[in-house]
Amino acid sequence: MFFDMQQLAADIRYKVLTATVTPRPIAWVTTCSSDGIANAAPFSFFNVLGHEPPTVALGLLRHPGKGSKDTAQNILETGEFVIHLVPHEMAASMNETCVDAPRGVDELVLAGLKTLPSRNVAPPRIVGCPVAFECRSILNQETGPRQFAVIGEVLCGHVDDAFVIDADKGYIDTLGLDLIARMHGSGWYSRPGGLFQLVRP
Numbered sequence: 001m002f003f004d005m006q007q008l009a010a011d012i013r014y015k016v017l018t019a020t021v022t023p024r025p026i027a028w029v030t031t032c033s034s035d036g037i038a039n040a041a042p043f044s045f046f047n048v049l050g051h052e053p054p055t056v057a058l059g060l061l062r063h064p065g066k067g068s069k070d071t072a073q074n075i076l077e078t079g080e081f082v083i084h085l086v087p088h089e090m091a092a093s094m095n096e097t098c099v100d101a102p103r104g105v106d107e108l109v110l111a112g113l114k115t116l117p118s119r120n121v122a123p124p125r126i127v128g129c130p131v132a133f134e135c136r137s138i139l140n141q142e143t144g145p146r147q148f149a150v151i152g153e154v155l156c157g158h159v160d161d162a163f164v165i166d167a168d169k170g171y172i173d174t175l176g177l178d179l180i181a182r183m184h185g186s187g188w189y190s191r192p193g194g195l196f197q198l199v200r201p
């Protein structure tokens with residue numbers, strides 16, 4: 001089947017892309033408004049872009065007829081955000097924070113999550129997430145009337161000692177982290193599994 005993206009309705013484009021580009025890692029993002037109110041929400045239009053400097057990308061959509069999501073607004077206002085990767089045991093809490101809460105409502109409180117202060121940015125870190133990256137936006141790029149991309153520099157990272165095999169070498173117990181990723185449809189996720197290794201020629 002040939003899908004001409006320019007001819008498809010927006011919801012079908014979304015389905016074709018999100019049902020095929022899988023699994024997508026989930027950035028569970030905390031931000032703060034300029035008046036200091038915290039916010040949390042998950043985003044699977046997310047990945048790492050490079051390491052010199054360490055950079056990540058987020059794709060933030062707008063609801064039809066509504067303004068920017070709070071995460072987008074807060075990044076535009078402050079440039080700061082913290083990305084957490086989501087272990088399986090925190091899947092339900094992550095899901096709670098995707099509610100479309102009014103601006104000014106802290107989803108961290110709604111979901112009963114505890115936080116710790118970050119070192120270099122104002123948004124807090126979520127307790128229980130084994131990996132968190134403190135980031136500062138280096139590019140906020142509109143890519144359409146209903147979406148924009150953020151490229152952020154990773155200023156520092158926190159990895160739970162329990163999953164660090166050798167800090168000097170950067171060896172992490174990736175499988176032990178048990179991180180979930182977004183799959184297809186309305187609510188499908190994946191966990192690590194079905195792995196295989198290829199030796200590079």
Ligand SMILES: Cc1cc2nc3c(=O)[nH]c(=O)nc-3n(C[C@H](O)[C@H](O)[C@H](O)COP(=O)(O)O)c2cc1C
Pocket residue numbers: 026039040041042043044045046059060061062068069070071072094095097098099100101182
């Ligand atoms: C697993 C998951 C992944 C999501 N990925 C995205 C995404 O990549 N981009 C996006 O705009 N919304 C995404 N959403 C929806 C947002 O989390 C949701 O709109 C949320 O209410 C935004 O919160 P905010 O207004 O506090 O920023 C995702 C939701 C879930 C549950």
